[in-house]
Amino acid sequence: MSGVRVLVGTRKGAFIMTSDGKRSKWDITGPHFGGWEIYHLKGSPAEPNRLYASQSSSWFGQVIQRSKDGGKSWEAVGNKFAYDGPTGTHLWYDGTPHPWEFARVWHLEPSLTDPDTVYAGVEDAALFRSTDAGQSWEELSGLRTHSSASGWQPGAGGMCLHTILLDPSHPDRIFIAISAAGAFKSDDAGKTWRPINRGLRSEQIPNPTAEVGHCVHRIAMHRSRPGVLYMQKHWDVMRSDDAGESWREVSGNLPTDFGFPIDVHAHEPETIYVVPIKSDSEHYLPDGKLRVYRSRTGGNEWEALTNGLPQQHCYVNVLRDAMAVDSLDPCGVYFGTTGGQVYASANGGDSWAPIVRDLPSVVSVEVQTLS
Amino acid sequence: MIRVQLPAHLRTLARVDGEVKVEVAGPATQKSVLDALETAYPMLRGTIRDQVTHERRAFLRFFACEEDISFESPDAPLPEAVAEGTEVLMIVGAMAGGQAADKGPSASLASSTARST
Numbered sequence: 001m002s003g004v005r006v007l008v009g010t011r012k013g014a015f016i017m018t019s020d021g022k023r024s025k026w027d028i029t030g031p032h033f034g035g036w037e038i039y040h041l042k043g044s045p046a047e048p049n050r051l052y053a054s055q056s057s058s059w060f061g062q063v064i065q066r067s068k069d070g071g072k073s074w075e076a077v078g079n080k081f082a083y084d085g086p087t088g089t090h091l092w093y094d095g096t097p098h099p100w101e102f103a104r105v106w107h108l109e110p111s112l113t114d115p116d117t118v119y120a121g122v123e124d125a126a127l128f129r130s131t132d133a134g135q136s137w138e139e140l141s142g143l144r145t146h147s148s149a150s151g152w153q154p155g156a157g158g159m160c161l162h163t164i165l166l167d168p169s170h171p172d173r174i175f176i177a178i179s180a181a182g183a184f185k186s187d188d189a190g191k192t193w194r195p196i197n198r199g200l201r202s203e204q205i206p207n208p209t210a211e212v213g214h215c216v217h218r219i220a221m222h223r224s225r226p227g228v229l230y231m232q233k234h235w236d237v238m239r240s241d242d243a244g245e246s247w248r249e250v251s252g253n254l255p256t257d258f259g260f261p262i263d264v265h266a267h268e269p270e271t272i273y274v275v276p277i278k279s280d281s282e283h284y285l286p287d288g289k290l291r292v293y294r295s296r297t298g299g300n301e302w303e304a305l306t307n308g309l310p311q312q313h314c315y316v317n318v319l320r321d322a323m324a325v326d327s328l329d330p331c332g333v334y335f336g337t338t339g340g341q342v343y344a345s346a347n348g349g350d351s352w353a354p355i356v357r358d359l360p361s362v363v364s365v366e367v368q369t370l371s
Numbered sequence: 372m373i374r375v376q377l378p379a380h381l382r383t384l385a386r387v388d389g390e391v392k393v394e395v396a397g398p399a400t401q402k403s404v405l406d407a408l409e410t411a412y413p414m415l416r417g418t419i420r421d422q423v424t425h426e427r428r429a430f431l432r433f434f435a436c437e438e439d440i441s442f443e444s445p446d447a448p449l450p451e452a453v454a455e456g457t458e459v460l461m462i463v464g465a466m467a468g469g470q471a472a473d474k475g476p477s478a479s480l481a482s483s484t485a486r487s488t
Contacts, residue, residue, distance in 0.1 A: 035380055060384075061417050061418055062417065063418065076413075079416065079417045080416070
């Protein structure tokens, strides 16, 4: 019987939650790596029991963990993330040049076809790749050495490369996003890159329509239609129908278009989900209500999903990597909050129930559909 | 045989209980002990000192014989009692309380003097 495995990263460890296809009863293990920040963990689409986790600490730095048995056991693998060649500078918050410094791995993206190949998006922004199951890491330095890089500036959480999308129909095409440089695209497996931010408008930067400098929070795609991208920007929900070459706003009737995560229904490429947050200075839900918003029209027309979610006195946030969908039918949707709740919907968002309520602050949520 | 006491999180990472003992060829220095430690426990690479620069991580300190030797040269001999194994080389994490708004403990380090917690 099919089932799901939800991988949750928190400020104080990782948790793994499994259920059968009904997704109503859950077995929970963890904390794994207790006391460490787990920014992200994700499984290989090619070999589901192969998991990778980013474990970090301000005291002890970066550790990468790998599991070959679905998270029952783990082993620390390579953690040397050395920038390739001279690092140069980017801009600091005050606008002065600041040397590139590795801080942590924000996102791990296993290859769609090879369980030994995995990409890592890091702070300060750069993309690394391992082809030996995490034992060693090589920077794809064409991104960090892009001609615009000396002008990149960090967002409030650091200058992080947080989104990596691998195009299933174009094996050499990779999309990434950086706060606060924007979105970039490679068509040669990461050797060269170009910004893809045409149509974005950010009033917080000197030139609101600049080629780079936009605080992109998250990008999502549907596997069946990788030329269509959805973006939650700092403010604004955006859509591209030409693989990122141009963007248009689809915020429509959202109560606020500030937010972090965005994801796409597994079987309906025009159905997307966001969690509006009150503002960039408040970082909590509007009106004390936890509402996921769903659009069945690829944006612009949104409906609030509230069944099973708290509708008063709720002031949590949902971070950019903390939403995921499974591929069962009906599609399951999952998200975690900074208040430590992980919610699941087994019916595309129509109703929700907590898997668990009292974890440490949730940083990331991924889900694997198991056969 | 050099005795080394690791912080709790690094003992968990290295899958050891209590003190770690390492053999050092030649003079016992911070560098030679850390080299031996990382050879015996590769998962500790990068967690005590930077893998490229070999600089001690900012929130860690080295204590020996009731002295803070963190700022000694990595190539300076360790105290004789550590080299002989009668005293422990302590690697300790800075004590911290609270957390900065978004990431990390750096805003509220309690003291510039590291203490075992």
